Amino acid sequence: MGVLVLPLSLRVPLQRGLCRFSGASTTPFRISGPGVKRPYASVRTCCAGGGSGGGVLDRPTTIGLPGIDLGKATTRQRPRFYRVMLHNDDFNRREYVVKVLLKVLDNFTMEDAINCMQEAHTNGVACLVSCPQEDAEKYCEGLRVNGLISTIEPAGNSGGNSGGDGPDAS
Numbered sequence: 001m002g003v004l005v006l007p008l009s010l011r012v013p014l015q016r017g018l019c020r021f022s023g024a025s026t027t028p029f030r031i032s033g034p035g036v037k038r039p040y041a042s043v044r045t046c047c048a049g050g051g052s053g054g055g056v057l058d059r060p061t062t063i064g065l066p067g068i069d070l071g072k073a074t075t076r077q078r079p080r081f082y083r084v085m086l087h088n089d090d091f092n093r094r095e096y097v098v099k100v101l102l103k104v105l106d107n108f109t110m111e112d113a114i115n116c117m118q119e120a121h122t123n124g125v126a127c128l129v130s131c132p133q134e135d136a137e138k139y140c141e142g143l144r145v146n147g148l149i150s151t152i153e154p155a156g157n158s159g160g161n162s163g164g165d166g167p168d169a170s
Helices: 094-104 110-123 133-145
Strands: 081-087 125-132 149-154
Touching (some): 081 110
Antiparallel strands (some): 081 125
């Protein structure tokens, strides 16, 4: 390994009064003294010539926040999924239903819209999409505003919570 030598323009002169051995604080602009606790991690430098490890950073000190255990890993549950259901009606034309599906639902192709419209027409109901509750409510409201009959229901294979009834809810 070689030795790294910094040019003179990058060398930082040592400042007197900022060394921990002189008794002054290493963090100017912050009040320090007896009874003052800092709610953040602090790093102190050691000046050359004083003690062991001259010019090396000390290990940072951290304090815990109340109510938060840093030792335990937290696991997030995925949001519960809901199905957006399109119901058949006798009022809207098929072309209009396809047009509304393309307008309201993200990433829906013409083929997807036609297949869902045909399934709702044939079976009376079609599942359009399974997504988190917030998105499902947005899609359902968008379909209703445009005159289609739409509902949401819990999906059987939800993110972290099991829910739903019936044989297909697994």
